[in-house]
Amino acid sequence: MSLLSIEGVTQRFGGLTAVDSVSCAIAPGTISAIIGPNGAGKTTLFNLISGFQKPVAGRIVFDGHDITGMAPHRIAARGLVRTFQLVQLFPDLTAAQNVEAGCHLRGSGGLWAALARTASARRELADAAATARELLAFVGLQARADLPATALTYGQQRLLEVARALAAAPRLLLLDEPAAGLNALETDHLARTLDAIVARGVTVLLIEHDMSLVMRVASRIVVLDFGRRIAEGTPEEVQRDPAVLEAYLGGVDLAAGGGSAHA
Amino acid sequence: MTSPATTSPPSGRARLAPALLWAAGAALVAYAFVAGGYLVTVLGFAALYAIFVTGLNFFMGYTGQVSFGQNAFAAIGGYTSAVLTTAYNWPVFAAMPLGIGAAALLALAIGYPTLRLRGHYLAMATLALGMIVQEIAVQWDRVTMGYTGIAAIPPLGAFGRELPNERAQLAALLAALALAVWVASRLKHSRLGHALAAIAGSEDAARALGIDVARYKLIAFVVAAVYAAFAGSMFAHFVGFVSPEVFGLHMVVLGFTMLYVGGIGTVYGPLVGALIISLLPETFRGFKEFQDLAYGAALIVILIYAPKGLASLARLWTRRGAAPDAAAAATAGTSRGDAGAAR
């Protein structure tokens, strides 16, 4: 059974159909990717899945529950967590505090627990701090834990956002262009991190322009163009698909990597 | 390259400044208790405003939201205390919780519809709220005595005994302030506080991490209203007099100036700001029009040149590296993104 299934989802802005009746299914325990030229509707699709926008038609089912049009924080609470194309860190906090704030869903204490500082509230705080250290180490940022988030390099900020998303204990992690702005070394590190994330039991769906990364980590690829799904399959299948070659500016060799046609 | 100095353990020089500040504050309070007189009144005002500003800081500093109507909640606290203790002979400690409860309910009613929307709706709704409560205080003169105000409000006390003198009143105010700061600090360093900090940092990211943004904003708004009502009620009993003018827009501007002078978002900033502004000699004597003018102008200058408060200026002075302000930090992601892509 698929973890996430998208059924005929459509979104329009004024006269423009940004996502046009797209369907696809994400199997648990895999890395899948959504690719496509700029303006193909990838981020809009992410916004629809994560509840930041409501589709005008179609259904989104996560883990057997219809989550179409549900509020983002409720979707996150069900285990579907996203990151953003432009990094959205909490700039006034340190790296560790960013991840601790991300641990919200792991706890339950409210106003009274905070005031009384109950045993469970203290434990939650300690657990959040421990989780933060563990996740920062997991993405390789343990040495940066106490720096302000804004003092990190761009690549480190991207990784911090991934660590923070993991703090929300997702079962499905949506990553919006995690490799954008990373150098080759950082991208390589990201690829290994993605594999490690799946090994933790988290399913990953990413939007990515970096074809070498996509071909390396993704087991299934969905190709969007002008809001429509034009292809879906394994990396090999997608690379041979004539519609895909057509969409990518008359056939840049995807296997050659780089993805520079759209960078 | 950004220097890691901003969060590394403070150097001796940096640790000395707060220690000196605390020592000076303590000395001042001790001197007031010995000498009595005008200084006791000034410190009392400072403590009242510090409570008020701590609430403001909770909503604005910790949560990154804006309210211009905190004077409305202070007025509700102050008038409830004033009316119940003078016209109905209620004891102070029965009137005070009622005023605070009323303010909390009103905050719920105003916050629920507006906090789901973009920030400027709340800003304007709260600004209007402040004016409306003031207008009601003027118009409903059967209860509020209109412009004249309510005088002879009994001082703080419990179990039928009033605190004997101003020094005892000040001690009570300082205890209340300690409680207020302690609560704020507890709330800040909790799961709730983390959620508020997340909302202040990025509402979208907070949502994506499962934080119910509207609910937490509402909690922060109600907490801030409780602080304001508490301060308003204490004001009524400390000064013995309330009038519509006391809780005017003046109060809000003064509060904001204190918040920015002391440093927004910090636990002790409101204390520092309230103390400094209260000690400036003209603050609580005459010439209201010059005061508001000065505070408004000072506020603009601080917002433009020292957005984190005077504390950030001090940091600029003691350290070579400029402390990045919140706005610059917020845009840093984008600009670094460009730099990264160019590599």
Place this chain on the structure above:
Amino acid sequence: MPETTFLIQTLVSGVGTGFIYGLIGIGFCVIYNASGIVNFAQGVFVMLGGMITHALLTRAGLPLPLAALVAVVAVALIGVVIERAVVRPLWRRNATMFVMILATLAAQIVIERLTLLAAGDQPKTLPGFSDAAPLRIGGIAIGVQLLWIAGVSLLLVGALALFFARTRTGRAMRACAINREAAALMGIPVARMLGFSFALSAGLGAVAGILITPTQYTAFNVGVPFAISGFIAAILGGFGSALGAFAGGIMLGVAQALAIVLFGAGFKNVAALSILLLFLLARPAGLFGKAH
């Protein structure tokens, strides 16, 4: 039927006040569209329009039309000063929305207090623009000033519509409203548009203040209530649509007039806030916008 007459009379004066709220609401929209800023100093323009005209009339002895014209230009310049001194430094730094609101509100208070020092706290009024007898239709009297308000407001709204549709600057401002980054890429001087929007918005506020003063009064502290009413008008209109704000202003004016009949004058602002809250609950996108 004296009640009916009274009711209609009330509605007519409500529409008149509504035109004024509409003009102020448009002022909010002009700046918001050009910059995404909600200018909380909008009320000072209304207050200064009336106060400066009064000063020129009584102290400098200028004739009313000239005094009004000079006042509008002066207030437009003050708008530019606020933009340069307060808004632009913060805008450059990408300051958060609430810092911008706080700074413009502080500017409002500074100007209010300067006016108090310069002109005192006594309310002032202006003579009517012409002293013809009120127009009588049935039992209803329509004051001539009301006709002035209606005429000038409608003329201004028409002129603005033409300005945004036909002129280069107007189109550039609309482009900024749709997408500031794209507008900047197209070579539109976005920063200059910001200054221009403040001038335009301040001028509109000044006209509103001059028009309304003969029917009531002006004083150093009338700005904030006017700003709140104008803001509510802008929200009712969907925040951003100038015509919507104008319609919203008329609706608010009528609703307030009815509230005064029902509950007395003391509660007209209470009524306005209630309308605002009800609207925010029911239709946050305004009268004409699509609710989410």
